[in-house]
Amino acid sequence: MKPAAKIPGLDVVALLLSAHLLASAAEPARPKGPTMAAVLAASKPGDWRGLDPENTLYVELASGRVVIELAPAFAPRHVANVKALAREHYWDGLAIVRVQDNYVVQWADPDAEKPESARKIQHAQRTLPAEFERPLDPKLPFTRLPDGDIYAGEAGFSGGFPVARDKRTGKMWLLHCYGMVGAGRDNSPDSGGGTEMYVVIGHAPRHLDRNVTLLGRVVQGMELLSALPRGTGPMGFYEKPEQRVAIRAIHVAADVPESERNSLEIMRTDKPAFQELIESRRNRREEWYQVQANRIEIGNVPIPVRQKSVEPR
Amino acid sequence: MKPAAKIPGLDVVALLLSAHLLASAAEPARPKGPTMAAVLAASKPGDWRGLDPENTLYVELASGRVVIELAPAFAPRHVANVKALAREHYWDGLAIVRVQDNYVVQWADPDAEKPESARKIQHAQRTLPAEFERPLDPKLPFTRLPDGDIYAGEAGFSGGFPVARDKRTGKMWLLHCYGMVGAGRDNSPDSGGGTEMYVVIGHAPRHLDRNVTLLGRVVQGMELLSALPRGTGPMGFYEKPEQRVAIRAIHVAADVPESERNSLEIMRTDKPAFQELIESRRNRREEWYQVQANRIEIGNVPIPVRQKSVEPR
Numbered sequence: 001m002k003p004a005a006k007i008p009g010l011d012v013v014a015l016l017l018s019a020h021l022l023a024s025a026a027e028p029a030r031p032k033g034p035t036m037a038a039v040l041a042a043s044k045p046g047d048w049r050g051l052d053p054e055n056t057l058y059v060e061l062a063s064g065r066v067v068i069e070l071a072p073a074f075a076p077r078h079v080a081n082v083k084a085l086a087r088e089h090y091w092d093g094l095a096i097v098r099v100q101d102n103y104v105v106q107w108a109d110p111d112a113e114k115p116e117s118a119r120k121i122q123h124a125q126r127t128l129p130a131e132f133e134r135p136l137d138p139k140l141p142f143t144r145l146p147d148g149d150i151y152a153g154e155a156g157f158s159g160g161f162p163v164a165r166d167k168r169t170g171k172m173w174l175l176h177c178y179g180m181v182g183a184g185r186d187n188s189p190d191s192g193g194g195t196e197m198y199v200v201i202g203h204a205p206r207h208l209d210r211n212v213t214l215l216g217r218v219v220q221g222m223e224l225l226s227a228l229p230r231g232t233g234p235m236g237f238y239e240k241p242e243q244r245v246a247i248r249a250i251h252v253a254a255d256v257p258e259s260e261r262n263s264l265e266i267m268r269t270d271k272p273a274f275q276e277l278i279e280s281r282r283n284r285r286e287e288w289y290q291v292q293a294n295r296i297e298i299g300n301v302p303i304p305v306r307q308k309s310v311e312p313r
Numbered sequence: 314m315k316p317a318a319k320i321p322g323l324d325v326v327a328l329l330l331s332a333h334l335l336a337s338a339a340e341p342a343r344p345k346g347p348t349m350a351a352v353l354a355a356s357k358p359g360d361w362r363g364l365d366p367e368n369t370l371y372v373e374l375a376s377g378r379v380v381i382e383l384a385p386a387f388a389p390r391h392v393a394n395v396k397a398l399a400r401e402h403y404w405d406g407l408a409i410v411r412v413q414d415n416y417v418v419q420w421a422d423p424d425a426e427k428p429e430s431a432r433k434i435q436h437a438q439r440t441l442p443a444e445f446e447r448p449l450d451p452k453l454p455f456t457r458l459p460d461g462d463i464y465a466g467e468a469g470f471s472g473g474f475p476v477a478r479d480k481r482t483g484k485m486w487l488l489h490c491y492g493m494v495g496a497g498r499d500n501s502p503d504s505g506g507g508t509e510m511y512v513v514i515g516h517a518p519r520h521l522d523r524n525v526t527l528l529g530r531v532v533q534g535m536e537l538l539s540a541l542p543r544g545t546g547p548m549g550f551y552e553k554p555e556q557r558v559a560i561r562a563i564h565v566a567a568d569v570p571e572s573e574r575n576s577l578e579i580m581r582t583d584k585p586a587f588q589e590l591i592e593s594r595r596n597r598r599e600e601w602y603q604v605q606a607n608r609i610e611i612g613n614v615p616i617p618v619r620q621k622s623v624e625p626r
Contacts, residue, residue, distance in 0.1 A: 101536045102491050132603070147463050150610040178415050178516050189603050203491050203516050203612040207597055210604045223414045223543040230536040284520055290445070290502050291523045297463040297610075299516040 036280040039273060040304060047273035048265040049160075050308065055079065056253035057086060057216065058262075059107075061096075061245060066221035067253075067262050068181050071161050073140065074174050075131040075215040078183050082194040082215060084124035086250045090195065094119065095244035096228065100236025102202030105225040106184060107247055109195065121195070130189040132210045133173035136165050140172070141270035145278065147295045151175075151206045155298045157269035161217055162298050164209065174214035177204045177299050181216040201226040204299040219305050220264060263308035277304070349593040352586060353617060360586035361578040362473075363621065368392065369566035370399060370529065371575075372420075374409075374558060379512075379534035380566075380575050381494050384474050386453065387487050388444040388528040391496050395507040395528060397437035399563045403508065407432065408557035409541065413549025415515030418538040419497060420560055422508065434508070443502040445523045446486035449478050453485070454583035458591065460608045464488075464519045468611045470582035474530055475611050477522065487527035490517045490612050494529040514539040517612040532618050533577060576621035590617070 034042065051069055059066040072079040085091065091107065098106040111117040142158050142165065149155035152164030155175065162175040174180065180200050185192030192213055199218055218225070233239040253261050267274055278301055283292040347355065364382055372379040385392040398404065404420070411419040424430040455471050455478065462468035465477030468488065475488040487493065493513045498505030505526055512531055531538070546552040566574050580587055591614055596605040 099540075101539055130603075150460050150463065151606055151608050187601050205613065206610065207594070207602075207606045207613060209606070211602055226414055227412075227540055227542050229540050281520070288500050289520075289524055290443075293464055293520045293522070295464050297519065299612075300518065300520060 032283060033285060034280055035285045036277055039276045039280050043273045047268055047271045049268050050265055053253035053261060058251045058253055058256060060248040061224055063224050064221060066224050067219050068216045069160060069219050070216040071174060073159055074134055075213050077128050078131055078194050078213050078215045081125050081128055083252050085194055086252050088122045088124060090119060090121065091247050091250040094247050097244055098237045099228045099231050101230045103205060104198040105201050105228060106196060106198040110244060125193050126195060127191050127193040131213045133171040136170050136172045143269050143274060145296060145298055149298060151209060160266050160269050160303060173210050175298060176200055176206055176208045179218040179222050180214050181218060182212050182214045185212055199225050219266060220262060265306050265308045267304040345596060346598060347593055348598045349590055352589045352593050356586045360581055360584045362581050364577055366566035366574060371564045371566055371569060373561040374537055376537050377534055379537050380532050381529045382473060382532050383529040384487060386472055387447055388526050390441050391444055391507050391526050391528045394438050394441055396565050398507055399565050401435045401437060403432060404560050404563040407560050410557055411550045412541045412544050414543045416518060417511040418514050418541060419509060419511040423557060438506050439508060440504050440506040444526045446484040449483050449485045456582050456587060458609060458611055462611060464522060473579050473582050473616060486523050488611060489513055489519055489521045492531040492535050493527050494531060495525050495527045498525055512538050532579060533575060578619050578621045580617040
């Protein structure tokens with residue numbers, strides 16, 4: 001009665017560490033298709049991609065680094081502004097000020113309300129027009145999920161991001177799934193700009209879709225955010241300044257020496273391997289499962305991340 | 314530019330603290346219906362219920378108490394066994410051994426594999442037949458969600474729990490939403506029994522539905538579980554014994570002196586007030602929202618909890 005077997009894992013990290021071992025032990029008991037382990041083990045180099053360092057943010061905390069992939073195809077102005085803010089060191093020494101259970105982690109200038117001590121902006125913008133959705137471009141890759149979506153006409157993945165499309169309105173937009181990063185705003189739709197950002201740490205709060213500009217997704221280091229102590233003030237704000245979690249800096253990866261960058265690869269969401277992965281999660285072939293769902297909701301599709309393999313010389 | 318306004322909160326706790334204040338400030342700007350704050354403020358005593366101390370578990374940690382409402386209507390044998398285990402002090406001094414990000418927290422006997430040091434069971438059962446689903450009883454209250462469900466024919470709430478029903482198979486079952494509590498098992502469906510339990514701390518892993526016995530839901534103290542450090546071993550197991558989080562005891566609330574019990578009330582899920590609450594979450598009337606979803610997925614429906622008000626003498 002191994003504890004490890006009691007309920008199966010999300011598997012992604014463990015599988016990536018040992019996918020080649022597991023593949024050789026692929027069980028014959030579930031004949032309908034490969035497990036996720038087998039899909040990963042059979043994947044080819046072209047099923048993966050690196051991160052563009054110009055569109056990758058590093059949030060540097062005392063506990064480690066959170067890696068965010070930015071989404072310029074969906075929020076070009078916010079992405080450009082967030083990079084400009086990083087490059088003028090806007091966040092250096094600011095802090096995570098809010099952690100609300102099953103909802104969001106948020107960082108900001110704790111003194112934003114105090115004109116004399118609020119962090120100044122040099123070249124970037126404080127606010128921007130909303131980028132809640134963008135025109136539907138049929139040329140953008142889109143891997144549609146087969147089982148529908150409660151909130152949108154269709155949901156799927158585009159360029160590594162969870163996306164909905166509406167052919168009637170001709171729009172597409174990013175979705176508030178776990179790990180997605182957005183730009184907080186006040187009541188005016190155009191009052192955000194990226195000075196305050198939040199990350200989803202709970203069940204996908206899809207009612208926020210098209211209400212706030214999403215601009216990226218955490219691809220590594222989620223646990224540095226999701227395991228933070230919850231704030232005890234209204235909406236999860238930390239009540240005492242000493243409870244806040246300092247942000248040492250937020251860097252654009254391209255500005256960090258190459259030797260200090262994270263060498264990550266993301267599974268491409270526009271290749272057959274990713275569709276096989278989706279199918280391996282719709283119908284779980286691991287021996288533990290008694291019932292195969294034959295369905296999947298977008299929040300339950302993982303996007304695998306791995307360390308870039310070092311090329312043999 | 315108040316940080317507090319940057320993105321709105323889940324609100325439940327904050328609203329319960331100040332619902333009477335907020336109600337008087339109910340905004341006229343969104344005329345289509347009341348906000349959740351207004352629904353709560355307008356609720357009547359009969360819209361709420363206490364917890365049955367015979368079907369409530371207290372998980373006592375150094376950091377505080379996690380309160381679990383048990384679901385005897387869905388897992389009667391597991392509930393009875395878990396209570397028997399609590400009453401023979403099975404868990405006293407055992408530990409949380411696994412915290413997997415966006416998935417589960419799990420407690421168990423870390424020495425379960427070692428015959429000489431494994432915790433002995435005196436009167437309870439080590440394993441039980443699976444209780445993955447139960448016969449659909451149309452007499453059980455069921456508040457159906459209007460917008461469907463990706464995984465099941467219909468989803469809604471029964472007795473305070475998220476539930477699916479399938480009229481074709483004549484079955485109903487509990488759903489793996491945030492905070493739901495299950496009994497881990499090995500590969501055999503009848504290998505669980507409650508000695509190891511897990512709690513969902515991420516996006517609802519609905520592929521587990523009908524694959525494992527759910528037996529309750531955390532109604533208070535989720536943050537004592539969800540903010541724990543993630544385990545770094547495969548599937549989120551803690552790699553070193555000293556990382557484990559000790560369980561002082563698990564008690565049936567009825568066995569705790571009344572003065573030491575939590576005085577909680579849960580909003581009834583079978584009253585019109587709860588349907589109004591669902592509608593207030595399908596279409597958010599708070600001023601911040603630009604787009605009303607007009608849809609809701611079961612994982613985004615909160616079940617409000619409040620401190621029982623003290624009767625004036």
